[in-house]
Amino acid sequence: NAGVTQTPKFQVLKTGQSMTLQCAQDMNHEYMSWYRQDPGMGLRLIHYSVGAGITDQGEVPNGYNVSRSTTEDFPLRLLSAAPSQTSVYFCASSPNPGRGDNEQFFGPGTRLTVL
Amino acid sequence: AQSVTQLDSQVPVFEEAPVELRCNYSSSVSVYLFWYVQYPNQGLQLLLKYLSGSTLVKGINGFEAEFNKSQTSFHLRKPSVHISDTAEYFCAVSDTGGGNKLTFGTGTQLKVEL
Numbered sequence: 001n002a003g004v005t006q007t008p009k010f011q012v013l014k015t016g017q018s019m020t021l022q023c024a025q026d027m028n029h030e031y032m033s034w035y036r037q038d039p040g041m042g043l044r045l046i047h048y049s050v051g052a053g054i055t056d057q058g059e060v061p062n063g064y065n066v067s068r069s070t071t072e073d074f075p076l077r078l079l080s081a082a083p084s085q086t087s088v089y090f091c092a093s094s095p096n097p098g099r100g101d102n103e104q105f106f107g108p109g110t111r112l113t114v115l
Numbered sequence: 116a117q118s119v120t121q122l123d124s125q126v127p128v129f130e131e132a133p134v135e136l137r138c139n140y141s142s143s144v145s146v147y148l149f150w151y152v153q154y155p156n157q158g159l160q161l162l163l164k165y166l167s168g169s170t171l172v173k174g175i176n177g178f179e180a181e182f183n184k185s186q187t188s189f190h191l192r193k194p195s196v197h198i199s200d201t202a203e204y205f206c207a208v209s210d211t212g213g214g215n216k217l218t219f220g221t222g223t224q225l226k227v228e229l
Binding site for chain 1 (some may be wrong): 119124146147151156157158159160161164166205209210211212214215216217219220221222
């Protein structure tokens, strides 16, 4: 199993550009989520999904959209990039929605810089 | 709502010395507790978790943590660290009432020196 994969590893955008961060998992996990990691702030939840066709907002959703058309994929879209979105983005998955005791499996991250 | 406090942003320690990384949490509901580790330029991986039962939890790579309900703490310890333990460590909580959402602390950078 490849686990959780993310592409690209690095990306530089100009203010106002849009892009999609890709996330895929091959473990048949129902729960998937996106976090951003900023220095001194830990990881903060952006959006999450408990299954195909179901998404919801996390702690910091503004400026980001998600969709979940398949169990495997959970892309994160930046509609109009801003310098405040410069961060490292992590995708994570977990087998059972509603089970807070489950381990979450993280991808390797995407480092995004917005100029 | 929950919150997690990791007071130490950086902890330097010599190889083979013991280490303790502190974590305190605040929550109006019961929580599960986790420690995740992030090696340089990698994603996070689970070290250990406390769900219920014995308050002393053992994890991978010789780490252990003790849940203290009265002090709302979940400190991580290792009796003898190795250079390869250099990483960032995150404490996190989730609600036992359902849902997978994790609330993370700000992280502690452990730097092991020779």
